[in-house]
Amino acid sequence: METKIGVFICNCSGTLNNIDFDAVVKKVVELPGVTSIKFISPLCLEEGKKKMLSCIREENIEKVVVAACSPEFKEHVFREVLENAGLNGHLFSMANIKEQCSWVHEGDVTGKVVELIKMAVSRTRLLQPVKMNNFSVNREVLVVGGGFEAINAALQLSRAGLRTTLLEREAVLGTGTTELENLCGFDINAMVMEVKGDENIEILAPAEVIETSGKIGDFNVRIRKGGEEISRKYGALVIATGYQTKLALESKLKSDVNIVSQEKLCHMLEDPELRIRPRTIGFMLDFADENSRLPTLATLNNALAAKRKWGSEVYVFCKNVKVDSERIERLYQEARDCGVMFLKSDVSPKVAAENGKIKIEAKDIFLGEDINLTCDVLVAEECLLPAEETEALSSILNIRRDSRGFYQDENVHLYPVASEKKGIFFIGGCRGNLDLSRVLTDVSSVVVSIYKLLSSGNILAEVERVKVDPQKCVACLTCIRICPHNAIQLVRVDGGKEVAEICDLACEACGICAAMCPAKAITFQGYRDEEILAQVETIGES
Amino acid sequence: MNNCIVAFCCEHSAYPAADLAGKLKLHYPENLRIIRVPCAGRVDLIHILKAFEKGAAAVMVMGCEGGACHHMTGNTRTKERVKYCNLLLREIEADGRLVAMFNLSPNAPHKFVGAVNEITKRIKESGR
Numbered sequence: 001m002e003t004k005i006g007v008f009i010c011n012c013s014g015t016l017n018n019i020d021f022d023a024v025v026k027k028v029v030e031l032p033g034v035t036s037i038k039f040i041s042p043l044c045l046e047e048g049k050k051k052m053l054s055c056i057r058e059e060n061i062e063k064v065v066v067a068a069c070s071p072e073f074k075e076h077v078f079r080e081v082l083e084n085a086g087l088n089g090h091l092f093s094m095a096n097i098k099e100q101c102s103w104v105h106e107g108d109v110t111g112k113v114v115e116l117i118k119m120a121v122s123r124t125r126l127l128q129p130v131k132m133n134n135f136s137v138n139r140e141v142l143v144v145g146g147g148f149e150a151i152n153a154a155l156q157l158s159r160a161g162l163r164t165t166l167l168e169r170e171a172v173l174g175t176g177t178t179e180l181e182n183l184c185g186f187d188i189n190a191m192v193m194e195v196k197g198d199e200n201i202e203i204l205a206p207a208e209v210i211e212t213s214g215k216i217g218d219f220n221v222r223i224r225k226g227g228e229e230i231s232r233k234y235g236a237l238v239i240a241t242g243y244q245t246k247l248a249l250e251s252k253l254k255s256d257v258n259i260v261s262q263e264k265l266c267h268m269l270e271d272p273e274l275r276i277r278p279r280t281i282g283f284m285l286d287f288a289d290e291n292s293r294l295p296t297l298a299t300l301n302n303a304l305a306a307k308r309k310w311g312s313e314v315y316v317f318c319k320n321v322k323v324d325s326e327r328i329e330r331l332y333q334e335a336r337d338c339g340v341m342f343l344k345s346d347v348s349p350k351v352a353a354e355n356g357k358i359k360i361e362a363k364d365i366f367l368g369e370d371i372n373l374t375c376d377v378l379v380a381e382e383c384l385l386p387a388e389e390t391e392a393l394s395s396i397l398n399i400r401r402d403s404r405g406f407y408q409d410e411n412v413h414l415y416p417v418a419s420e421k422k423g424i425f426f427i428g429g430c431r432g433n434l435d436l437s438r439v440l441t442d443v444s445s446v447v448v449s450i451y452k453l454l455s456s457g458n459i460l461a462e463v464e465r466v467k468v469d470p471q472k473c474v475a476c477l478t479c480i481r482i483c484p485h486n487a488i489q490l491v492r493v494d495g496g497k498e499v500a501e502i503c504d505l506a507c508e509a510c511g512i513c514a515a516m517c518p519a520k521a522i523t524f525q526g527y528r529d530e531e532i533l534a535q536v537e538t539i540g541e542s
Numbered sequence: 543m544n545n546c547i548v549a550f551c552c553e554h555s556a557y558p559a560a561d562l563a564g565k566l567k568l569h570y571p572e573n574l575r576i577i578r579v580p581c582a583g584r585v586d587l588i589h590i591l592k593a594f595e596k597g598a599a600a601v602m603v604m605g606c607e608g609g610a611c612h613h614m615t616g617n618t619r620t621k622e623r624v625k626y627c628n629l630l631l632r633e634i635e636a637d638g639r640l641v642a643m644f645n646l647s648p649n650a651p652h653k654f655v656g657a658v659n660e661i662t663k664r665i666k667e668s669g670r
Contacts, residue, residue: 070561071578072553096576099564105572112572119575400614412647413554413612420614484614510613511584515620527584532577536593539575540546 004035005124006061007117008052009097010043010068016102020110024067027114031121036061044074049081056085063087063127065120067095067113088129090465090526095120115539122534130465130525134458135505137217138235139163141450144209144393145240146173149428149439151191153238156447158200162454165232166195167223168205169389208389212237212397215487215506216423217459235454236423237397238446239407241389243429245382248288256353259378262298269305277310278376282360285318287348289383291404291433296322300331302379303340314340315373317349317362325435343371351378384433397424398486406432417446421486422506425449461504465525466514472521473499479513479522488513547574547661548593549602552582554612555648556604563651570658573599582606582643583616590627590641599665600640601627602657607645617645637668 007028011021021039028037036059040048043066056064064087066078071094079089095116101109139162143154146168157164166173174192195201207225214220219234245261253259260268265281268274283299286292303314316335321342323329336342349362358378362371386405394401399419401407408416408431417425425446428439453459468479468488475498480488487506490498502513502522514524551557557578563570579585582605590601603624605617621643628638642664644657 070557070564072558072561096561099561100576101564103564103567104569106569109572115575119577411612411614412610413606482615482619484616508613510581510616511579512581512613512616512619515584515586515623524580524584527580529586529588532579532584532589533592535577536548536589536598537596539548539593540544540597 002033003062003125004060005033005063005065005121006056006059007034007037007065007067007121008043008055009037009039009117010048010066011039011041012069012098013042016098018102018105018107018109019097019113020108023110024113024117028117028121031118033063033125034121035059043068044077049077052078052081053085056082056087061087063091063124065093065095065117065124067097067117067120069098070094070096070100088131090130091124091127093120093124093127115541118541119535119538122538123531126528126531126534128525131463132460133463133504134460135217136457137454137459137505138219138233139454139457140165140232140234141236141238141454142167142219142221142232142234143238143240145242145427145430146170146175146205147240147242147429148174148186148188148191149242149443150238150240151188151195152440153240153427153443153446154195154201155191155198156443157238157450158198160447160451160455161200162450163200163202165202165204165234167207167209168203169208171206173203173205209393209396215503216421216453217505219423236425236450238425238427238450239393239397239430240427241387241393241430243384243406243433244387246385248284248381248383250351253351253353256358258353258356258358258376259351259380262295262302262379262382265302265306265377265379269302269309278306278312279310280313280373280375280377281306281315282358282373282375282378283314283316283318284349284351284379284381285316286320286322286381287318288381290319291384292320292322292381293325293433293435294384295382297325297328297331297435298382299379300328300335304331304335304338307335307338307340312376315360315375316340316342317345317360318342319345326437328435384429386430390430397421399424402432404432406430408432417442418449420484422508423453459505462509463504464502465504465509466502466507466511467523467525468500468502468517469521469523470497470499472519474519474521475499476518478516478518482516483513484508484510544597545573545599545665546597547571547600547602547658547665548598549574549576549604549658550579550582550585550589551576552605552612552616553578553580555606555646556582556644556654558648559604559646559650559654562649563654566651568651568655570655571662574658581611581613581616582620583611583613585620585623587623587627590624591630594631594636594641600642600661602642602644602661604644604646604654604657607647610647617643637664639664640668 154164211222345362358375360373427442491501511524514522611617624643632638646653
């Protein structure tokens, strides 16, 4: 027996005035499977939803088509109504008669509206229910890294009640955190003490990850610690391996004692026994590496400190000063007010060492003049690079890196801290050039995401929405190779045959595997070949 | 399906772009029929060929911009499939340009309309 399909039409409070709804109703009633058709407007408000709900119940409607606005905005609203009425939320289609029909065409569009509803009905007839299920997950989290962001994340995760393991490559936690950032207000040593005293946090240091497998809620991680290998299970992984810096310098200048890094200058500024204060200091900024947010912050801080403490003449040679982080524009203004000179040049200045001094030749594009300057100390430009272990770790985790080698693609569609594999997150320096406020935002959003996923010990997910038919699968491995989310693996089924299996938790329902499978063994509920072809075949029938 | 254009639109880019075109009240030919897919990568050869079999004038596959696919590689894989489809059309001496892949971002309604106009122009040129 044909399932009963209910069609609900809405005219969005009268904004769709180039449609003859009486004619639409007359045509749609004749469609096979359609048992009831209701015109309710506006359908998405409380009253409309109530009417829709009672209609579904009274007329025993089994599947629903809504002809209204775009599913992008209102799909979840109507799906909720279906679920309240006891129907499966997937037995539902929308015909977009507002944004993609009435509003883009002038004149009467009744014919097109009927056809759009026809397409939706033909798809809906074939839809099958998708069940939801609770999958139990491991509530432990692994944080890789031992810097400020890793420690901060571990502390917050522990406060959220999740057992956390902190895995650091070095023997000591908290090293290398103050290199470029100004960690004002955060005492890294106190944080390390807090981590050590926390019962919920286990510290593995020095240790490294050598292999990972599994999926969200159930990662198997093999760890090498002091010559022995241990195997652990985690629900989620957080990568906070940070960055490293490299001086952008010609090799012949590298040994010069008067050319220093930002870190060295910091030490000089704090050194009470420094005998000779440099009278002229030059900084280089933004020539070798355009991603200079952190170096800019360090340059401005150090230039101001040198000006105030030593009263030196300070010159900053720069291509651009990038002021896109918190406080940095004010710092720039302060530096200018104090008399720090900013010299803007298009090309990298020529630097030469001469009689214990540094000679700099540059062309200022505002003055249009050549500038020759002799400095006591030159602070070289620093380029940000991903930490050493990034490359190895990315191949262990099977996660892509961007063109500069950091984690997390420059892909605008991805949530910034989440990787393409569900359950693996990034914080801070390992995903690029981030200042302190951005790092703190990262930490918070990762902690909240993980808390949402793991805190209850269960994740509600769709069961077998995308499914491999073990009878048809020939284990050609195509799907396993192409799945962008690493959600497919090979398993042995009864009878010894090996087939691909899709993990419901890790699957993001893109359907790439369904299109690629040469044996057509993969079905994607809602977007099966039959459902897409039914829509194609309905087009232009009338 | 006389002279319809079938557009397979990725729900992360082209579909919202089409919605935005509606909100801005831009105009495009009425014979466009949009089919929503979860990723351009879901579009298979059979879907495109079936549309032509049923008499579609042209088929558009619309996905995210290169390098910005929500599912990493969906748009590039389908681009190859569309290229193959071009060859198939040429083999039967039809205009291969009547099936095309377009890349756009969700905030590009004008690009969406431009793409539809472009394919309409190609249909006219091919004499259908």
